[in-house]
């Protein structure tokens with residue numbers, strides 16, 4: 182048999198490479214803005230491409246969660262069984278504080294450092310990045326609600342406790358968000374689940390909920406933020422899995438969704454039957470209350486999409502440096518090198534955009550930064566999530582048939598990628614949010630334009646983009662996806678001028694601003710420093 186095999190040229194798995202210290206864009210950002218947290222982030226960076234981590238991510242997606250509606254004796258149990266690989270990933274992600282570093286560290290740059298943890302974690306596994314992202318978003322609201330102090334404390338723990346017990350008996354907690362109903366997810370005001378006060382009404386008081394949720398991911402979480410209505414309108418509630426009297430709460434898990442991707446994460450359909458819940462915030466202001474968490478989850482999907490792009494890019498570059506065709510390495514073949522370099526530009530733009538957004542949260546008491554964060558949140562969530570599927574697809578093609586095979590990690594990224602645009606506000610919801618900012622808080626665009634102005638001198642394409650934007654943001658006729666794209670591209674270009682090598686900023690401006698580019702990757706203009714661009718993104722695997 183062996184004698185009939187052709188010689189080598191099959192590329193082994195990408196393993197044993199440090200995903201953080203070799204990634205200059207993120208390691209420089211942490212060194213500049215969160216130096217004291219560098220070690221905490223570096224520790225995860227060493228595990229991203231470890232063989233055990235890769236095996237766990239693969240196994241968790243091959244052995245899917247199973248719903249147990251009833252126990253052997255016919256009693257309702259409403260639990261989900263997960264493969265040990267899933268629990269291993271949860272313990273790893275939560276253990277590193279992917280969900281909480283910003284809330285548990287007093288060091289400067291906590292949100293930036295945590296965002297980099299999430300960027301790294303999304304290179305490992307999107308399914309467990311859902312519960313880490315939800316916990317991250319939940320902690321401030323839990324902390325603001327005295328009745329939920331135990332949940333606040335246990336959700337912030339850097340650890341994982343999967344046991345199904347009342348929260349007071351646990352060493353760590355996880356949190357879900359159950360908002361979407363059958364009749365619609367974007368329009369939460371259409372929710373029909375009803376809430377009735379048990380006795381007194383008002384924030385912190387107990388209510389009983391009856392109704393359903395059509396999507397509820399991570400249903401084994403210890404509690405859920407949810408929306409239900411009273412006479413006053415939609416309200417935000419927190420529903421624990423266990424009632425205060427120690428009995429299991431009235432949450433029936435009807436079914437797990439059979440999903441395109443993100444399959445290791447159970448996503449369920451649930452019903453509330455007199456589910457005991459605590460009102461969070463005022464009655465009738467539930468949509469506003471629950472959306473206070475969305476700044477965090479939207480950042481998490483913007484940075485998560487950048488991480489997913491980085492994973493696909495790292496795989497493509499590693500392969501192209503080792504595989505030969507027509508007597509040369511793939512990465513040195515001009516047509517392929519242009520594709521790889523274009524992917525580098527896409528990843529670099531997405532990464533600096535999300536990191537800039539994360540930094541605004543580290544300075545939330547500064548009005549300018551808060552305003553910048555207000556507009557950058559929908560811009561970055563929209564743009565990064567829209568671009569990730571394209572990068573995953575091109576990453577597969579860079580590797581060819583070997584990445585279309587399920588043993589390779591890329592099919593997992595490919596199926597995961599479209600999800601980030603859908604949940605936590607679809608692309609159109611982000612566009613409408615940008616329009617809302619420009620109408621109701623027009624001042625928010627000023628810090629964004631200022632950031633571009635600060636670096637535009639010397640880059641004529643940025644000066645032109647800025648002039649276009651200055652007109653567009655004040656013109657009622659302009660808006661929609663077009664304006665959101667313009668804002669994203671100009672901001673990415675400005676950030677790359679500031680934070681990336683000139684070869685990258687120059688090619689980005691030429692393609693994305695000057696539009697010297699065609700609508701597929703790999704159409705960089707002649708003269709782009711393709712080798713220099715690729716070299717910047719290589720991890721240390723040579």
Ligand SMILES: Cc1cc2nc3c(=O)[nH]c(=O)nc-3n(C[C@H](O)[C@H](O)[C@H](O)COP(=O)(O)OP(=O)(O)OC[C@H]3O[C@@H](n4cnc5c(N)ncnc54)[C@H](O)[C@@H]3O)c2cc1C
Nearest residue numbers: 358359360361365366367396397398448603604605607609
């Ligand atoms: C795997 C997975 C897990 C999920 N987990 C959860 C979860 O844990 N908790 C939870 O609450 N939800 C969850 N969701 C649901 C998700 O949040 C919703 O799918 C999402 O909010 C969109 O709602 P929808 O599917 O009802 O689409 P719709 O709201 O019906 O929207 C359909 C399309 O119409 C567009 N649209 C809607 N309104 C407008 C408008 N005014 N202008 C322009 N376009 C518009 C949308 O952008 C979208 O493209 C999950 C979804 C998936 C796929």
